[in-house]
Every structure is written in structure tokens, then in C-alpha cells.
Amino acid sequence: MYKNIALIYLNCERFKKTAKKVFFLSIQLSAIIMNNRENIKTLLIEKPLKLDCGKTINNYPIAYETYGKLNSNKDNAILIFHALTGDQFVTGINPITKKDGWWSYAVGPNKAIDTNKYFIICANVLGGCMGSFGPSHQNPETKKMFGTDFPVITINDMVNAQVNLLELFEIKKLFSVVGGSMGGMQVLQFVSNFPDKTKTAIPIACTSSHSAQNIAFNELGRQAIAADHNWVNGKYMSNNTVPDKGLAVARMAAHITYLSKKGLQEKFGRKLQERDDLKFGFDADFQIESYLRYQGSIFVDRFDANSYLYITRAMDYFDLVKQFNGNLSKAFINTKAKFFIISFTSDWLYPTQENKDIVIALNAIGANVGFVEIESDKGHDSFLLDVPDFLKALKSFLDKSYSEKNL
Amino acid sequence: MYKNIALIYLNCERFKKTAKKVFFLSIQLSAIIMNNRENIKTLLIEKPLKLDCGKTINNYPIAYETYGKLNSNKDNAILIFHALTGDQFVTGINPITKKDGWWSYAVGPNKAIDTNKYFIICANVLGGCMGSFGPSHQNPETKKMFGTDFPVITINDMVNAQVNLLELFEIKKLFSVVGGSMGGMQVLQFVSNFPDKTKTAIPIACTSSHSAQNIAFNELGRQAIAADHNWVNGKYMSNNTVPDKGLAVARMAAHITYLSKKGLQEKFGRKLQERDDLKFGFDADFQIESYLRYQGSIFVDRFDANSYLYITRAMDYFDLVKQFNGNLSKAFINTKAKFFIISFTSDWLYPTQENKDIVIALNAIGANVGFVEIESDKGHDSFLLDVPDFLKALKSFLDKSYSEKNL
Numbered sequence A, B: 001m002y003k004n005i006a007l008i009y010l011n012c013e014r015f016k017k018t019a020k021k022v023f024f025l026s027i028q029l030s031a032i033i034m035n036n037r038e039n040i041k042t043l044l045i046e047k048p049l050k051l052d053c054g055k056t057i058n059n060y061p062i063a064y065e066t067y068g069k070l071n072s073n074k075d076n077a078i079l080i081f082h083a084l085t086g087d088q089f090v091t092g093i094n095p096i097t098k099k100d101g102w103w104s105y106a107v108g109p110n111k112a113i114d115t116n117k118y119f120i121i122c123a124n125v126l127g128g129c130m131g132s133f134g135p136s137h138q139n140p141e142t143k144k145m146f147g148t149d150f151p152v153i154t155i156n157d158m159v160n161a162q163v164n165l166l167e168l169f170e171i172k173k174l175f176s177v178v179g180g181s182m183g184g185m186q187v188l189q190f191v192s193n194f195p196d197k198t199k200t201a202i203p204i205a206c207t208s209s210h211s212a213q214n215i216a217f218n219e220l221g222r223q224a225i226a227a228d229h230n231w232v233n234g235k236y237m238s239n240n241t242v243p244d245k246g247l248a249v250a251r252m253a254a255h256i257t258y259l260s261k262k263g264l265q266e267k268f269g270r271k272l273q274e275r276d277d278l279k280f281g282f283d284a285d286f287q288i289e290s291y292l293r294y295q296g297s298i299f300v301d302r303f304d305a306n307s308y309l310y311i312t313r314a315m316d317y318f319d320l321v322k323q324f325n326g327n328l329s330k331a332f333i334n335t336k337a338k339f340f341i342i343s344f345t346s347d348w349l350y351p352t353q354e355n356k357d358i359v360i361a362l363n364a365i366g367a368n369v370g371f372v373e374i375e376s377d378k379g380h381d382s383f384l385l386d387v388p389d390f391l392k393a394l395k396s397f398l399d400k401s402y403s404e405k406n407l
Helices: A002-007 A155-162 A164-168 A182-193 A212-226 A244-258 A261-267 A287-299 A305-317 A328-332 A352-363 A379-384 A388-403 B002-007 B155-162 B164-168 B182-193 B212-226 B244-258 B261-267 B287-299 B305-317 B328-332 B352-363 B379-384 B388-403
Strands: A021-024 A041-045 A060-067 A077-081 A119-123 A174-180 A198-204 A338-344 A368-374 B021-024 B041-045 B060-067 B077-081 B119-123 B174-180 B198-204 B338-344 B368-374
Touching (some): A060 A164, A077 A155, A155 A182, A182 A305, A198 A388, A212 A244, A212 B261, A244 B212, A287 B212, A338 A352, A352 A368, B155 B164, B174 B388, B182 B305, B212 B244, B244 B287, B244 B305, B244 B379, B338 B352
Parallel strands (some): A077 A174, A338 A368, B077 B174, B198 B338
Antiparallel strands (some): A021 A041, B041 B060, B060 B119
8 A cells, every 4th residue: 555655765875976866766776665666766866955944955855757758959848747646647557556647638649748749757746755855754863754853845945856857857948837736836936936947837727825715725634634643743654553534534625625516516416325315324325425535545545644734834835926025927027938827717726816816917027928717617626637628728838839939 | 611511411301291391401400410501491392203314202302592572472483593503592692602692793682683572592403412402412222322323313303393492482473484504404494394383484595405515515524523533433422532623623624614715815815823924834824724723622612523413414414405306496385484585695605596596496486585695705604793784684674574564
């Protein structure tokens, strides 16, 4: 089970040889890690990174995956940023979960993000649990897992860690940075931090800062985890327990916010779960109950509770407006990147208006920006699903931009 | 602390004397119950009630409170139904919590529901934890608290229990039945069950059946309680534990749904909690986090976790449309009651459209129905708060109806 990944020790000391060297863990670490950790590519970053919290990290791993081929001009690379519970396995079969990659609808041969044409890079975020430096790693000082001793990280820290991948592949300028939800936040932060490192930028279904309601839902998830008897103040690994009930509740809460009221009603309504009538008990009478329980249960097999705390915290802390003293436009003043912003009609987590606010900020400085609101009943999750209008818009923008010689 | 109320033993056997006799527990039970249970009026209902689940209960207590005076014609009585976490203490100081009654904005001398004019009755719902028969009562068969052995109850069961209060006060016809949220569901069910027992009916911010999203949020709350190590499959009383963490998480989840995104943003936004900057930890940095934690913590002092399970289940089961084979109009075909339906613009739990669906069903049979959508940013909670337009509309409807001689 993947939750046991939390027990894996990534011995960073072994890798102190050269900066930014690639390691294919499948060979080196197969003896000390689980078999299903095969094929996790990891870049060990020796160069110190000063985090927003004030602490400095170095010799830390960033796990990543690539798809397609980098061309000789090295001008066809797209850096994809994943959302809260995503990872680097964008498409194809995820070698850990054995399920489809989280963006299989959008990424692949001839798909919206065409792997026949583009070279795709995606990294597990800092704080994550798919190989990148996170709270399930060992604290070299205590020789125990970090748990909540791991430094609180931010979206800014995440992109500052990931930009090292460009040097690894000797890419001077990406063709695009793309991401939905928290991935979109990383897109915005990346362009702001590295204004000349991408030709285009596609933030999807995101926001420039978390609203009070967004923070509330994330806090609910964190409280659900902390309420779990097995969380043990984040030290569950040393305790040989897993706060899976709390994490499942957190996932259920989040999952409701990913779907629209209308979408839920159309898909589930009041349909009963394999029964002709109500059972007058607390089993899952309704399909929606069964569905939510299932979503919670499968999530705990692939995600680490402390990572959930850290990544939601990073999302709540994200405030690009505040970073630029209340003027979002200033975040983008130094970039010539061409933006394409996409929102969904039924997304109530990051509604169209919050996406439009980014468009407005870009327009205010005369940036090159396109925007589309896609009609969909599938809520915030629309960006992960088979929503043809969205996928067409994404493909059109990318392919048209790629064909423009002077971009 | 009120959570200990769950340990109180209401000895129903003592009351097997006459049907529908009133007991003032303050005297009889003061020796065996907590001091703060003083002044809980209880009607012991001897008459059997067949529940929707198939079981029959009798000799069960319904706790209630009254305000104002019943006139000699007995035509000025209003039965108020409370919402999920409400109780019979509508206004004034709640003698148990020592806080204002839950509808103090609306009910009192010269207020919308004028206690100088009307006689107000409100009962704690079946399944509740403020004295009415619920899961914290003793199971006479096992001599232990019912816990999850308590029968699953429905909105229909609730109103069928409460109608006994009319006989107690020898009221042939109520002037009105009023309630918001789950209280509104009881209004609808009451009029459907007892079409000639009220002159007017005011369902506020409610629905004729729970949507998939409604069920999802309630299931989330139930799962949060069940995830609590101290819940012990509902037998926490025998275990001398209280599942307060799980119940607090359930309350936090529900609380978010009671407030609008805009209202939360205006009230809290990204304001920090007694600090100048982010602390890069997991304490409550944001006011909204602190507020949610507080709401969770005070709730567990006044509410029982098993009651939360039972009452949310009753709400999820509520489906007046299904009761009438898909035709909501038929629920009201036998009544001459005058309806006034009220919704709020920012209520996303029971949106205006779901309230309008009730209006449409009533119009379809030529019922006497008024409807108003009140502009408010306060979300579903608007009906509990100081929303002047709402309170004015409520008062106008009641007072105008009361002055109509031939109603």
C-alpha cells in the first residue's frame, strides 16, 4: 500500500556529489525502498534554497517525470504544475498507484498537450509525498521523520525548487507553463519570479489568493486530520499508526468542493446504493454517500496526511496580490509571456470572477492575455475531466502559439 | 458542561401514569439530573407512535418551551420548529447554555413573532438532546444508553410526535407553523400530515428534499464523528468518552455551508488573527481559522454527537416529493392554509430555486401562497440573524394574516 511510502528513507547524503545531477532511483535505491517506487526520477538539488519561512534547505530531492522528447532547439518544453493531491505522473499509468495519470485526458499523443510535439516536465511539489522533499522524509538532525518539524513551505518555494529542472535539461526558455487549481497558482508565481523563462503561461481554474471560504475548507481538512487519534501530533510514523480516518474525512470535504451542486444532483441525486429503499441505519443508503466514502478510502492509500497539511497551508498562504503590495499587475510587469486563462462556469472553489481578476490585472499592464470561460457542470474538477470545449481551447492555444514564429 | 447531559437518565417508567401529562422536570428530577436541566418542560407521550422505520415508541418524552399567552379563543398559537442544532429555547436566555435563544432576533415582545400577541410553542425534536426522546436516553431493554440502537427517525416522525402538544394545550387549530432550514421541512410535513391544524404556514430557507450536495455535507459530518476514536461505535457514554473532536469537525463543515462565500470574504477575507504576519506554522494564522475552531469548540459543549447523526439522517431522508409519488402538489392538496415562503439570495445550502419549487407546487393546486426572496449576504444563516427585510416580511405576513377575520 502506498501509504507506507511515508516510511521510506531517502538518504540525501549519498547524493552529495554534484549539483543538479539526475538520479534514477530505480537502480540505486531498489534495495532500500519498496518495489513500487521504481522509476521515480529524482533531481537532488545541492544549491541552497531560502524558504519564505526563513529557513534554508539544500541537498533536497525533487522527483519529476517527463513525457515526449526535447527537440534540438530546446524550445518545445512545457512545465506542468500539479494540484493539491496530484504528482509528477501526469499521463500514462502511474507506476505507484497503477492508475491513469491525473491529466490523462489532456496530455498524451495528439491530445491537447501533445506529447508528440512537446516535451513535458512535471515535478512533485516540495512538501509532497511522491519523492520530493517533504514531511515524510528523514530529518538529518533527529534521524526521525520530519513530520510537523518540516518547514512550512509556500507556492513560491515550490516554483523556486522546480525551476532547477530547467538547468537540468539546459532549457533557457520554456514554451509554456501550465497548471490547474494549485497548479495555476504555481503558473502565476513562476511567471512572476522568472518573467523571461517561458513564452506562454496557462493558469487554469485558479486564483491569485485564497478566499476566506477556500481557507475555511482547507482548515476543515487539517482539523479532520489533527482530530485523528492516530495523527499523534504529526509523529504517526514513529508511532506506527496512520491517520487514515482523518485524512479520508479531509478528502471527502475537499471532494465536495471539486464538484458542482448541479453536477452532483445530475450524477447522484437521491439515487440509492444497491437497495430498493432506505434501510433506516447509518450505512451508505445513498449513492453519493457510498461515492464519498470510496473517494476517502482510496485517497489514503496514495497520500500522506502531513503532506496534506503542508500543501493546503501553502495554498492558503498564497497571496500574489499581497506579494506586490496590493497591485496584482506588478506581479507580471516584467514578462512578455502570452497568457491564456481558463475558468469553468460551475467552479465554485475558484469561480470565474477570481480568474477574471487575473485577466484584469494583466490587461491593466497591456499584457498579451486571452481568456475563456468554459461551460461545464463538472465544477472545479472540470480541468481534470473530459470536457471537450476545454481540451479544444487548450490545444488550440498551445498549437497556435507554437506555430507563431516570433513568439 | 452541557455535553454531560448525555449521561442523564430520563426514567420514562416513572411517567407511565396518564397520557399527555405535563411534567416540570425542575422539581421531580432535580435530584437525579444536573442543575442546569432546571425548567425543562416535558410532555410524556404515552400514545404509541409508529415510526417510519417500522418500530413503535410510546411513553416517550417531548421537551418543549412556550412564550406569550394562549388567548381564550386559543387561536393565537404558533408552533415553531427548530433547525438541526436548535432546541426549544427560542428566545430569552437559554437556561442550559445561558446564551440567547436561537431565534432571539425574530421572537419576543413586539418582534416579528410577537410574544405580546402570540402564544409560541417550540419542542425539541425527536432524536434531539435537549430533553426529547433521543439516542442519549436509556434503552429500557438493555438499561444502557441507546446510542446507535436508537431507532432512525424522520421529519415525519418528528412532527407526528410534536402534534401531541396541540392536545396538551387544547388547541384545535394553530395560527401558524413556522420554521427555517430543517424547521421549514417540519412545516411542510406538518401541513401535509395535518392539513386542517394550522391557518398559516411559513417554511423558510428550506427544501422539499435534500439534494445530493446536502446529503454529501451531512455524510461528511457523520463520517467525521464516526472517525473519532472516542465515538466507539456510538457507545461513548458507556465508555466515558466524548467524541468532541469529530463533532467539532462536523460542526465546522456545516458552519461553512451556513455562510456565503461573499459574506465570509467581507467578514474575514484574509485577515490575520492577532498577529502582524504569517507564522509559518499550523496555528490559526487567519481569523477564519480561529472562528471555525471556536465554532467547533463551543458546539461540543451543547450538543450530543449521536443526536447529530440522527438528526442529519432525518434531514437526508426527507423527501416530500417521493412521499407523494413525485408530485409535491399532492402533499398540500387537502389544506386551506395560507403559505408564505421565504428564501435568501446568498443561501447556497437551500437556494432560492428549491424554495421556489415549493411555491410552484402550491401554485399548481391554486393554494394561497406568498413568496419573497430576501437580499442578504449572510447565506443560509440569514434566517437566524438580524436581517431587517426578512424580519419585516415575517412580521407583516403574520400580523396581516392575524388581522384577517375570515382566515
